[in-house]
Amino acid sequence: MAAAAVDAVIVGFGWTGAIMAEALTAAGLNVLAFERGGWRNSSNNFAVTFDQDELRYFWRHHLFQNVAHSTLTFRNKPDQRALPMRHLGSFLPGAGVGGGGVHWNGQVWRFLPSDFAARSHNLERYGANAVNAAEMTIQDYPVTYAELEPYYDKFEYLCGVSGKAGNLGGSIQPGGNPFEGPRSREYPNPPLRMTYGPTLFAEAAKSLGYHPFPHPAANMSRPYTNPLGVQLAECTYCGFCEKFGCGNDSKSSPQTTILPVLMPRPNFALRTYCEVMKVELTRDRRHATGVSYIDENGVLSFQPANMVILSAFMPENVRLMLLSGIGPPYDPRTGKGTVGKNYSYQIVSSVNVFYDDKITNPFIGAGALGMMIDDFNGDNFDHKGKGFIGGGFLGALNTGARPIETHPVPDNTPKWGAGFKRAMADNYLKTVPIITHGAVMSHRTNYVDLDPTWRDVRGRPLLRMTFDFTDNEHRMSDFLTDKAAEIGRAMGGREIKVNKRSGSYDITPYQTTHTTGGAIIGSDPATSALNRYLQSWDVPNVFVPGANAFPQNAGYNPMGTVAALCYLSAEAIANQYVKSPGPLVHA
Amino acid sequence: MTNHGLTRRFALSVGAAFATLAWLLPGRAFADTIRRRLPWAADQSDRPDRLDERPGYVFLTPAEASFIEAAVARLIPSDATGPGSIEAGVPRFIDRQLAGRYGAGDHFYLQPPFPKGLPTQGWQMASPAQVYRAAIPAIDRWSSATYGAAFASLDAATQDQALRALEDGKAELGGGADAKAFFALLLQNTIEGYFADPIYGGNRDLAPWRMIGFPGARYDHRPFVARFGEAYPLPPVGLTGRAEWRRHS
Numbered sequence: 001m002a003a004a005a006v007d008a009v010i011v012g013f014g015w016t017g018a019i020m021a022e023a024l025t026a027a028g029l030n031v032l033a034f035e036r037g038g039w040r041n042s043s044n045n046f047a048v049t050f051d052q053d054e055l056r057y058f059w060r061h062h063l064f065q066n067v068a069h070s071t072l073t074f075r076n077k078p079d080q081r082a083l084p085m086r087h088l089g090s091f092l093p094g095a096g097v098g099g100g101g102v103h104w105n106g107q108v109w110r111f112l113p114s115d116f117a118a119r120s121h122n123l124e125r126y127g128a129n130a131v132n133a134a135e136m137t138i139q140d141y142p143v144t145y146a147e148l149e150p151y152y153d154k155f156e157y158l159c160g161v162s163g164k165a166g167n168l169g170g171s172i173q174p175g176g177n178p179f180e181g182p183r184s185r186e187y188p189n190p191p192l193r194m195t196y197g198p199t200l201f202a203e204a205a206k207s208l209g210y211h212p213f214p215h216p217a218a219n220m221s222r223p224y225t226n227p228l229g230v231q232l233a234e235c236t237y238c239g240f241c242e243k244f245g246c247g248n249d250s251k252s253s254p255q256t257t258i259l260p261v262l263m264p265r266p267n268f269a270l271r272t273y274c275e276v277m278k279v280e281l282t283r284d285r286r287h288a289t290g291v292s293y294i295d296e297n298g299v300l301s302f303q304p305a306n307m308v309i310l311s312a313f314m315p316e317n318v319r320l321m322l323l324s325g326i327g328p329p330y331d332p333r334t335g336k337g338t339v340g341k342n343y344s345y346q347i348v349s350s351v352n353v354f355y356d357d358k359i360t361n362p363f364i365g366a367g368a369l370g371m372m373i374d375d376f377n378g379d380n381f382d383h384k385g386k387g388f389i390g391g392g393f394l395g396a397l398n399t400g401a402r403p404i405e406t407h408p409v410p411d412n413t414p415k416w417g418a419g420f421k422r423a424m425a426d427n428y429l430k431t432v433p434i435i436t437h438g439a440v441m442s443h444r445t446n447y448v449d450l451d452p453t454w455r456d457v458r459g460r461p462l463l464r465m466t467f468d469f470t471d472n473e474h475r476m477s478d479f480l481t482d483k484a485a486e487i488g489r490a491m492g493g494r495e496i497k498v499n500k501r502s503g504s505y506d507i508t509p510y511q512t513t514h515t516t517g518g519a520i521i522g523s524d525p526a527t528s529a530l531n532r533y534l535q536s537w538d539v540p541n542v543f544v545p546g547a548n549a550f551p552q553n554a555g556y557n558p559m560g561t562v563a564a565l566c567y568l569s570a571e572a573i574a575n576q577y578v579k580s581p582g583p584l585v586h587a
Numbered sequence: 588m589t590n591h592g593l594t595r596r597f598a599l600s601v602g603a604a605f606a607t608l609a610w611l612l613p614g615r616a617f618a619d620t621i622r623r624r625l626p627w628a629a630d631q632s633d634r635p636d637r638l639d640e641r642p643g644y645v646f647l648t649p650a651e652a653s654f655i656e657a658a659v660a661r662l663i664p665s666d667a668t669g670p671g672s673i674e675a676g677v678p679r680f681i682d683r684q685l686a687g688r689y690g691a692g693d694h695f696y697l698q699p700p701f702p703k704g705l706p707t708q709g710w711q712m713a714s715p716a717q718v719y720r721a722a723i724p725a726i727d728r729w730s731s732a733t734y735g736a737a738f739a740s741l742d743a744a745t746q747d748q749a750l751r752a753l754e755d756g757k758a759e760l761g762g763g764a765d766a767k768a769f770f771a772l773l774l775q776n777t778i779e780g781y782f783a784d785p786i787y788g789g790n791r792d793l794a795p796w797r798m799i800g801f802p803g804a805r806y807d808h809r810p811f812v813a814r815f816g817e818a819y820p821l822p823p824v825g826l827t828g829r830a831e832w833r834r835h836s
Contacts, residue, residue, distance in 0.1 A: 039621065044632045050826055052804035055783035056635050061694045071696045076707055083704040083711055086696045196815040236807040248806065263625045273618040295618035359816050363801055364808040403782040403801045415754075416662045416774055417747065421798075425668050428799035429818075454698065508709040 005304035006032045007578075009291050011276045011320065012312030014099020015559065016545040016566045018254035018262065019155075020309050022228070023570035025268045027578065032303065033268070034293055036275035037096030041255055046102075046245025048238075054402040058243040063103045065093040070456040072315055076468040076504045078332060078445050084454050084462065090506070091345075091513040092243065093313050097272065100313065100513060101253045105242040105367030105399060106218030108161045109556035110152045110564075112378040113145035113181045118441070118552055121379060122389045130389060136472065137335070137342055137442045139551040142523040142532040142585075145181045148564040151571075153184055155563035156216075159252035160224035160232055163187040163216035177213045179374045192221045192235060197360045197432035198371035200353075201396035204490040210373045215397065217368030218252035228261045239400025241367030251367060277458065279308050279324040279542060288326075288541050294458065306581070307541045307573070314548040315448065318518035319463040322450050327519075327529050327538040332445050332466075338529040338537075340449045342442035342517040343467055344553040346392075347477045349501045351434040351484040352408050353493040359429050362408075365400035372397075376483055377555045378439070388475040392438030392555030394484045401428070408433065411497050434488055436480035437512070439555040440473050448518045468505050477501050514558050519548040521565070524587060531585040533577075534569040540583045543569055635826075638788050639683055646686035646716065647678075650737075654723045655681055657739035661746050662777045669798030670791070672777055680780030680789030690716030712768060715776075722769040725760040726753065733758075785825045792830055796823040 008024050010017045013035035021031050040046075046057070056062045065088070073082035094100035114121045119138045122130045131138060165186045166176025191214035194202075202212035219235040226232070235250040249256045262268055276293045280302065290304035310317045321327060321339050330341035372395030374380060383389055401408075408431035409423035451464035469477075481500050488496040522528025525537035534549055536542040545566040547558040554561075572584055619626075639645055644652050655678050665671030672678070684690055692714030704711040712718050726749075727737040733752075734745055741749065752758040754774075756767035780789030782796070784804060790796065796803050803823035811819060822829065 039619070039626045041625070041627065044627070047632060048806045050632075050634055052806060053635060053784055053786075053826060055779055055787055059779060059783075060689060064694075066694050067696045068692070068694060074708055076705070080705065081702070083702065083708045084696050084698070085709060086712075087694070087710040089709055193809075193812045195812055199815065234809075236809055237812055238806040238808060240806070260625060263621065264623050266623060268622075270621040271618065272621065297618070359818055361811065361817075361819050363819075364812055401801070403796065403799060404779050407778075416750075416777075418664050418666050418668070421663055421666070422668050425798050428801065504707050506707040506709070508707070 003301070003303050005290070005306060006030045007305070008032075008307040008309055009034065009303055009305035010309045010311055011291060012099065012310070012316065013097050013254070013270060014094055014311065014313065015101040015254055016562060017099070017309070017311035018101075018258045019563060019566045020311060020545060020570050021268060022258050022262045023567070023574060025262065025265045027574035028267065029574075029578065030267045032305070033270045034274050034276050034291070035097055035270065035272050038272050040096045040098055040102060040245070042245065042247050042249055046247050048247035051244055051247040052238065052240045054404050057103070058402065059404060061088055061092070063094060063096065063245060064088055065095040068457075070462070072463040072465050073451045073454050074465045074467070074507050076466070078466055082451060082464045082466070085507055089508040090511050091515055092510070093315070093513065097259075097270070098254045102245045102255070103243050104559065105557075106159070106251050107368040107557040108156060108159060108216050108218050108560045110181060111145070111554045111556055111561050112179065112380070114379045115554040116141040116143065116145050125379065126383060126389070135444050137444050139342075139520070139522055139527060141551060142521055143565070143568065148561070148568065149181070149184060151564035151567035152560055154567050155560060157188050158226050158228070158257050159218040160188050160220055160226055161216050161218050162189040162192050162214075162221035164191050164214055166213060175213060177374050178211050179377065179380045187216065189221045189224055192217055192219060192366055192369045193237075194371065195237075195361070195364050195369065195398045196358070197362060198369070198396040198398055200358070200360075200432055200491050201434060201487065202371040204492070205371070205373050205395075205487050208487060208490055210375045210487070212371045212373050212395065215368050215370040215372050215395065217366060219366040219368055220250045226257055228258065230257050230260050232256050235366050237364050237366050237369070239363045239365040239402070241365070242399045275458070276312075276320065277460070279310070279320060279326060281325060281539060285325050286539060288539055307543070310542065310544045311546060314515045314518060314546050315463050315465070317544050317546050317548045318448055319450070321519055321529070321544065322463075323460060326536055326542055329449055330447050332447050335444065338520070338525070338527065340447045340518050341529070342520050342551055343446050343448045343465060343515070344440045344442050344517045344550065345467060345505070346440055346512045346514045346553055346555075347438040347469055347473045347501055348511050349436045349477050349481040349484070350499045351481065351488040352497040352499070353432045353434065353488045353491045354408070354410055354427055354495050354497070355430040355493045358493075360432055361429060362398065362401035362406070362431060362433075365398040367399055368397075369399070370397035371395050376480055386475065386479065388472045388479070390439035390441055390472070390476050390555060392436055392476070392480050394434060394436040394480055396432050397435050403428070410495055432491065432493075434484045436477065436484050437555060437557070438473065438477045438480055440469070440553045442517060442552040443470050469501070474502070514547065514553065516547040516550040516553045516558060519544050520551045521549045522551060531583070531587075532568070533572040533584045534565060535584050537583075537587065541581060543573065545569055635786055636687065638786055639686070644679070644682045646690060647682045650727070651719065651723045652678065652682070653737070653739040654727060657746060658750065658773060659777045661743065661750055662774055663781055670794040672781060674791060675781050675795050676789045676791040677777050677780035680783065680787055681776050683788045684776065685716045685719055690714065692716070710768075712765065715772065718769060718772060721762065722760065722764045725762050725764040726758070729758050729760050786827060790825075793823040793825055
């Protein structure tokens with residue numbers, strides 16, 4: 001029996017799926033969401049009676065995508081053999097309702113206005129040699145910061161972000177980030193209360209002439225009711241935020257901001273434990289007819305839909321496009337094709353400061369609690385003669401200090417034995433970590449495609465990731481690390497330890513879950529997979545929200561920009577596309 | 588066993604090449620269409636597994652147990668600083684982990700073959716339980732050939748020397764066992780057992796947490812956020828409380 005067609009099918013029910021579903025059902029559309037994992041909520045899945053379990057949630061990947069089911073293959077260079085990522089490490093995609101939005105930190109940033117013109121801005125300021133066009137394949141966004149501002153604002157108010165504005169309508173505000181683009185209004189909540197370590201960082205940074213400010217946090221500094229009427233509680237600084245769900249409903253997630261309003265709507269349904277196998281297209285591959293999906297009994301079904309939203313996180317979005325034949329696959333040899341192009345990531349490093357006399361209690365924390373400086377992000381500083389473009393924020397981020405993960409021990413400490421134990425006992429309570437969070441530009445040979453060999457449990461090809469850091473990233477990260485060390489030394493501790501990022505990208509240690517690109521937005525169908533409304537150039541009734549849309553990565557956590565682009569797209573679908581289905585941009 | 592039926596239908600419907608359904612988690616995944624409600628039901632909470640409380644080892648053979656007890660005692664030794672792996676219950680933690688889902692590799696992609704990869708490509712081995720099962724006899728053979736006795740029978744200084752040879756990948760174990768990768772796994776599991784919540788069998792009496800000053804499974808630190816430089820006043824607590832809370836009959 002054929003299922004009835006719906007107006008929109010949503011594939012993957014994390015942040016972007018929930019944002020799209022809320023916006024489209026509010027516009028009167030009939031929406032059906034598919035999620036390959038199950039329903040999850042605070043009281044049953046990460047209650048405060050058992051949430052503070054570092055082993056199960058982080059090290060045993062309880063809330064993350066299970067790679068036994070589906071993973072990707074990886075190599076650094078195109079001439080190497082890709083092998084499966086057999087265990088999660090470097091990045092931690094979510095699984096189940098809420099997706100990565102359940103176990104994220106809640107770091108909500110806006111990109112800089114110049115980040116949206118990464119190519120033209122750098123060429124204009126630093127000349128034609130600033131970008132090696134044959135290798136560094138960066139592109140401008142087809143949308144400006146000013147156009148996205150209302151949508152950034154919308155997400156920040158949905159999430160109740162705690163922070164301090166640095167630029168209100170062009171007027172620089174004391175205590176905020178003076179480098180940020182102009183905001184239309186203040187953050188919905190004041191900054192979180194600051195812990196000791198970040199306070200020491202901020203004092204030192206200020207003494208050196210830098211501009212520290214509180215990290216914008218989707219962790220509540222006070223009880224909050226968002227514009228949808230959903231209530232969140234005040235954060236309790238328990239330190240189990242990053243890689244964990246919030247048992248206290250103090251961290252924004254689809255569950256704590258959208259689902260209580262969305263789920264009861266009569267024009268919405270959610271199908272759990274059902275995995276979409278591919279988007280079905282008409283023979284000419286210009287129109288999607290719906291999706292085929294498989295339930296946990298292995299029964300394959302077809303769900304007809306007038307529109308398909310791929311919101312399954314960056315790697316899975318791109319894989320579904322490739323498996324379905326949406327758009328031309330990218331070829332790194334010719335530079336032609338668009339799907340899979342400009343895979344990017346971030347480059348991180350850290351510095352530890354050790355004290356003899358200061359107890360910093362680093363276990364008191366929240367996902368996005370800390371003091372940062374943005375003096376060396378994007379183009380906030382003069383890159384002339386430095387041999388790189390881009391930058392990142394750096395600062396003391398106090399997410400908590402779970403002891404299986406957090407071993408702040410000085411240089412030359414053994415990795416095991418009595419010396420290791422002694423160093424843990426002596427230093428655990430008396431350290432401050434400083435992190436740097438750097439951009440990665442896109443590069444001709446950093447891309448994703450379908451692996452010719454390896455398969456998932458459904459027999460479908462895995463996505464193949466080919467990625468390495470280039471000289472640009474290493475120079476930039478070393479520069480940021482030197483700045484972090486400079487501030488670390490000024491913090492007056494006994495000693496510091498510098499943890500640089502050197503060598504090839506390694507998929508094993510956790511770095512960030514900010515995988516980007518592969519289905520990027522642009523103004524030309526020859527060089528981008530999606531238009532500014534996240535609409536496929538090739539199959540106009542397919543929309544693909546997510547960090548896959550970034551032409552290159554910036555030196556910020558992606559979620560704010562992912563959400564802003566998603567809202568821009570949802571509004572265009574509701575106001576323009578529904579009235580007149582077809583391409584929203586004519587190239 | 589219902590899994591057979593699932594497997595057959597699965598294989599028939601998509602012609603999947605893989606007979607085993609490792610992805611079918613014990614969490615009982617049932618497809619559901621959720622309409623007009625926020626699902627919630629009593630007794631559905633996703634609590635951690637209960638530790639197998641039987642005495643002795645469940646997974647480890649006597650020979651494997653000898654190796655594990657000897658090795659983890661060197662990785663985190665007992666001394667005046669605080670408890671060692673043995674007092675903290677690390678061998679039992681490792682045993683129960685290997686006997687359970689983790690040992691079976693429930694969150695590992697284990698499709699063969701297993702060619703040797705680049706260091707940047709990460710884990711390219713079988714499940715953790717299989718890795719331990721293959722590596723320990725290989726280490727004991729190598730230890731006997733190199734030092735004249737199985738690892739557990741060596742003196743502490745020689746054991747440390749042997750562990751360093753494993754750590755640096757200088758020990759040639761043969762039979763496809765990767766010394767360096769196994770050492771990294773053993774050290775990681777040892778640290779896990781030492782610092783994980785006691786519900787998993789290690790971190791006995793929360794002594795490792797007390798040693799470093801981690802207060803454990805607390806969820807409200809608001810009263811202490813602004814008390815800069817002060818020692819945290821409360822003792823550590825686990826998910827099931829503290830030993831002092833439990834009544835023994």
